[in-house]
Amino acid sequence: MTLKSTTYPEGTVRALLSTNLVTEATRQVLTQRLTTPRQQPKFFSNDEFALLETICDRLIPQTDRPEHVPIANGIDHRLAENKSNGWRYDIMPADGDAFKLGLQGIEESALALFQRPFQQLSGAQQDEVLRAVQGKNAPGKTWDQLPADRFFEELLAEAVENYYSHPLAQEEIGYVGMADVPTWQRIGLDQLEDREPRPL
Amino acid sequence: MQHYPTNETVDAVVIGTGAGGAPLLARLARAGLKVVALEAGRHWNPARDFSTDERAQDKLFWNDERLSAGNDPLAFGANNSGVGVGGSTLHYTAYTPRAQPDDLRIRSEFGVGEDWPFGFDQIEPYYDEIEQFLGISGPSPYPWGPARQRAYALGPLPINGAGQLMERGCKKMGIRTSPAANAALSAGYYQEGVGHRPACANRGFCQAGCTTGAKASMDVTFIPLAIHHGAEIRPESFVTQLVRNSSGTIAEVVYVRNGQEERQRCRYVFLCAGTIETARLLLINGLANSSGQVGRNLMAHTALQIWGEFEEDVRPYKGIPGALISEDTHRPAGADFVGGYLLQSIGVMPVTYLSQMARGRGLWGQNLKRAASAYNHVAGINILGDCLPYEHNFLELSDEKDVRGLPKPRVYFSNGESEARMTAHADQIMRGIWAAAGARNVWAFPRNAHVIGTCRMGNNPEMAVVNAEGQSFDIPNLFISDNSTFPSALSVNPALTIMALSLRTADRFLDRKKRLEV
């Protein structure tokens, strides 16, 4: 069941970034994120990184727009800097180990289920592997060492945080909260300011 | 700002500048004491340093890794505690309800849990003082709790979409609501020693830092007041040791600043590092734990959230996120659990919402994209409710070391029967409210919030870490003032009560010091 339309025009956040509706500090971080290209991995090997990128594309499909948000880069960057988000499930290994093991597990499950590496599977088959991991019933010895459902949860949450922090993704969902310089006065239900995008 | 040399013996060192540290810092300074606050994090200039971007504002959270164990592992970082001058108030939603008198008498009323070692009358004058000083906005009269001495300092803040929807649903259900008490200004406000703060800009970003100074975080209220009265704030100073002299009292505090170890000599120490870090510091140093209670009695509010999608445009990034409240569930009729809870509407920033949705619903692929595209139409309600202390919920030091070479804390948390029943009760009520308000695609995000109680206060030195004045039973010149001392969780958000206890601890200390008793 869907609501009215929730498809928003492109270019909204990008247009706001060059106005004085956005503070200088906000403009700086968002512009930098917008213009950071895909980069070579620092933490993962090239093979691991390519696998992670394929997985991120299944988790958060980005087909309807020419520009690509480099989700896997954000994860690689954090792990290379050995940064934490403040906590970890005690049953999980350290974040970096968990990611490496998890990628290995997904490859193992792909081979067990379809006798081919994950990246050579069809989209539907890839989704089947990922569903099995999320549902904690993926085949493979790796999952004896790593709780599959928690790994999937962590991977998905981090991918989502990376993606929806990006101005392009924020345009997709019609978010313009960064344009707060003039303050918001029309804050009630169905009250919009001129700078808030209307759905198409 | 005043600067004290480290070899001078100052009157007091305050460790941590959050809700528990900042108020007493100002109080001690006002009394003419030489006080130094050691704060692990930075002293930000919000107008310059804060952006309206959740990722960039990650810098406000305590992101040193903690290990979460038990059946209901607690999320820390953005869901729990802050770092920087102002502590977690830098990112609190600024809901500031008072506790109700019976919150302090859980054991007397239900036969389980713990009573507070004093009554409501001991806290009330401080509630009143803080509400006026911070400029808390709220309705008069406020529908729940005992009659108040004075009205809130300012009228209520405007209600956003989520608040309007909750109001609509509650009305149909026969549940009373009210604009919440919130420590953000509904009009410009001037305070002696602090200066002028502007009215809230409705930018909905309270949980990632207020750029305008409208929200009463400690860095724009009690901290400037403390500096005005001569306190020194020493930011980026991470305390690692409390060193005792031969008589067993603490003589100096060791901390790391710019990678160098420094020492500050002092007569008294006020430990205000928050529930986790206060207990961790004491355990690392093997201090103040003759009771064996440091790290125990750990509690976390039941905090279930119910989200729904609405036909109307909500744009949940606008307006004060903490807008509407109901305390009708404080002692619900026929309840099969201990204590009670309150209901609050929640506005939400997109990354926070979608990250929770990823964890809570496990959506991905096109299902995720569809659900995410409804962001502008979502609104939430959450509860905060009592939690009992249990043997199985505690903090310990793990064998794993963090980036500073200190043992990471491991925190065990599992909800008990009472919390599970309360959550089920609340689930039904909130789903009812959202159904009545016209929500679709309703989903629940189970969680606990606010970690409480690792250094319990009480009258019995075998059962508690500090006495009713916050003073360690073992080390007479050590005081604790933060969320760790609460004997019970309370059925309300904690910050206002933490601040009230902070001032009470300072006043008691000053009073006894005058009489040369400490």
Ligand SMILES: Cc1cc2nc3c(=O)[nH]c(=O)nc-3n(C[C@H](O)[C@H](O)[C@H](O)COP(=O)(O)OP(=O)(O)OC[C@H]3O[C@@H](n4cnc5c(N)ncnc54)[C@H](O)[C@@H]3O)c2cc1C
């Ligand atoms: C997202 C979010 C929203 C919230 N909303 C509300 C709300 O609406 N209402 C409410 O009442 N409460 C709210 N809270 C909770 C509230 O912020 C905390 O309960 C309160 O700030 C805790 O106060 P405290 O003094 O115990 O600790 P803190 O405020 O966390 O202060 C502890 C300070 O000690 C410092 N410190 C720690 N260790 C060291 C060390 N070793 N050396 C030096 N310094 C150290 C830390 O950096 C920090 O500044 C919210 C919390 C979160 C996470």
Ligand code: SF4
């Ligand atoms: S909503 Fe108001 S109080 Fe909250 S961050 Fe914005 S201006 Fe500050």
